[in-house]
Amino acid sequence: MKIVITDLDQERTTEEQAVADATGAQLVREQALTEEEVIAAAQGADALVVQYAPITRAVLEALPTVRAVGRYGVGVDTVDVKAATALGVAVCNVPDYGTEDVSDHAVALAASLSRGIVELDRSLRAGTYSLAPVKPLHRMSTRTFGVIGLGRIGSATARKARALGFTVHGSDPMIAPGTTTADGIAVRTLEEVLAGSDVLSVHVPLTEQTHHLLNAGTIAQMRPGSLLINTSRGGVVDTAAVVDALETGHLRGAGLDVFETEPLPADSPLRQCPTAVLTPHASWYSEESETELKRRVVENLVEVLAGRTPRNILNPEVLPGGSGG
Structure with missing residues (x-):
């Protein structure tokens, strides 16, 4: 054998x-x-x-x-x-x-961006002792956390986000909108989750149907100033569209652990986006x-x-x- x-x-x-x-x-x-x-x-x-x-x-x-x-x-x-x-x-x-590990990482990225941790660290190291770079910040209890894909990892992420105080809802093609999951997560349409979330975390496999699920059109449906988290597969998100949304401010920030090309190329424009928190496909690991x-x-x-x-x-x-x- x-x-x-x-x-x-x-x-x-x-x-x-x-x-x-x-x-x-x-x-x-x-x-x-x-x-x-x-x-x-x-x-x-x-x-x-x-x-x-x-x-x-x-x-x-x-x-x-x-x-x-x-x-x-x-x-x-x-x-x-x-x-x-x-x-x-x-x-x-x-x-x-990796259910626990990936969901931990997704929530950690969301919390870090929600509190401006990385931006504050960078500005402090650069000599700026001020809250100005991250204002305004809001309590997590006043924010809505959306999950696309309510499988094992998505459901675990939703539970953990709710434990931090977020109001949580999600979408999944296998679960009817208007229902509630066994964990008590309200299920909405994809469009409702895009438009109604301050933080959006993606947890879907990469297929022909999900390739560039988050593109210029769907990102435009997201709330202005919202945060995007991706710990699923890089190809689910259109990199160019995310970069454009970060540069215009339509996305306040993005926490990305996976990329369309891995390792992330040295000339990737994501590296030049100060409001992007990037990790090297590490969410699976413990x-x-x-x-x-x-x-x-x-x-x-x-x-x-x-x-x-x-x-x-x-x-x-x-x-x-x-x-x-």
């Missing part, structure tokens, strides 16, 4: 190796970033663990021994799930490992979440290769009997 890590931007593979050793699997680490590199590196593999490498139909067809693909994380936008399903390859992710992610991604693959149903699988129909986990 051979498992190939196609690419990984971290040094250690202690957790992955421990799972492999316990099951007698051979674990091979590569750093393949293109289709051609993945095909060359993964010959004879029974399963792949992928971070950013493209797992396309061409890759899967060139690797006929591969029976399962595991993605480090929640999103699988670099994996052709449809092609994998057609070829009988299981696709697994770890959808809940020592606890990292350990859990690395262990579970390999555990899923081992289960598939052993003929069992893994804890997390996106296309259970490829398994014997077609049963889900």
